[in-house]
Amino acid sequence: AQKVTQAQTEISVVEKEDVTLDCVYETRDTTYYLFWYKQPPSGELVFLIRRNSFDEQNEISGRYSWNFQKSTSSFNFTITASQVVDSAVYFCALTGNQFYFGTGTSLTVIP
Amino acid sequence: DSGVTQTPKHLITATGQRVTLRCSPRSGDLSVYWYQQSLDQGLQFLIQYYNGEERAKGNILERFSAQQFPDLHSELNLSSLELGDSALYFCASSVIGGAEGADTQYFGPGTRLTVL
Numbered sequence: 001a002q003k004v005t006q007a008q009t010e011i012s013v014v015e016k017e018d019v020t021l022d023c024v025y026e027t028r029d030t031t032y033y034l035f036w037y038k039q040p041p042s043g044e045l046v047f048l049i050r051r052n053s054f055d056e057q058n059e060i061s062g063r064y065s066w067n068f069q070k071s072t073s074s075f076n077f078t079i080t081a082s083q084v085v086d087s088a089v090y091f092c093a094l095t096g097n098q099f100y101f102g103t104g105t106s107l108t109v110i111p
Numbered sequence: 112d113s114g115v116t117q118t119p120k121h122l123i124t125a126t127g128q129r130v131t132l133r134c135s136p137r138s139g140d141l142s143v144y145w146y147q148q149s150l151d152q153g154l155q156f157l158i159q160y161y162n163g164e165e166r167a168k169g170n171i172l173e174r175f176s177a178q179q180f181p182d183l184h185s186e187l188n189l190s191s192l193e194l195g196d197s198a199l200y201f202c203a204s205s206v207i208g209g210a211e212g213a214d215t216q217y218f219g220p221g222t223r224l225t226v227l
């Protein structure tokens with residue numbers, strides 16, 4: 001069975017702090033894809049990153065970075081120097097025969 | 112802006128009624144997906160269409176149905192509505208939408224359905 005666990009339901013940080021959002025997944029597939037999406041208060045789901053199971057290289061995009069570790073089945077997301085605009089719900093997702101979303105982590109960045 | 116459009120943005124209706132939600136995918140995308148997001152159930156995959164044919168089915172109730180038309184837009188029909196159907200319904204599209212789900216899905220702004 002495929003499953004995504006985001007154990008952190010809510011996180012609050014003060015602006016400019018770094019924050020890491022955890023994502024742990026379960027799958028028996030050897031080929032799979034992992035995603036992160038952001039859902040700001042306005043409600044839309046914004047694609048952030050896609051990573052396939054064969055590429056364990058970490059990725060950095062501006063203040064965002066992702067750490068993929070197959071050994072621990074984790075795909076964690078770090079925001080460096082957080083800003084108020086980062087306040088949103090962040091979803092991790094795994095593909096199999098369909099998309100499996102985690103329950104999301106609500107991040108609040110306090111000015 | 113993802114390029115995926117959904118109408119209407121908001122819908123308020125009564126129990127027992129039927130509604131139709133519409134989705135237009137990004138230009139060039141052949142696959143359309145429907146999701147339901149509610150407070151208690153989170154984001155639930157409902158159904159996927161690829162080039163007019165049903166490709167995958169998730170937790171879709173029998174009271175719900177969907178189709179994808181030749182111009183690739185899709186409609187989600189919800190009937191015999193219950194209070195518990197109140198939710199945000201998202202449509203997403205992707206280029207191909209293989210069974211392995213390798214494509215990135217781009218989401219529309221959603222339709223907020225309120226059943227009174």
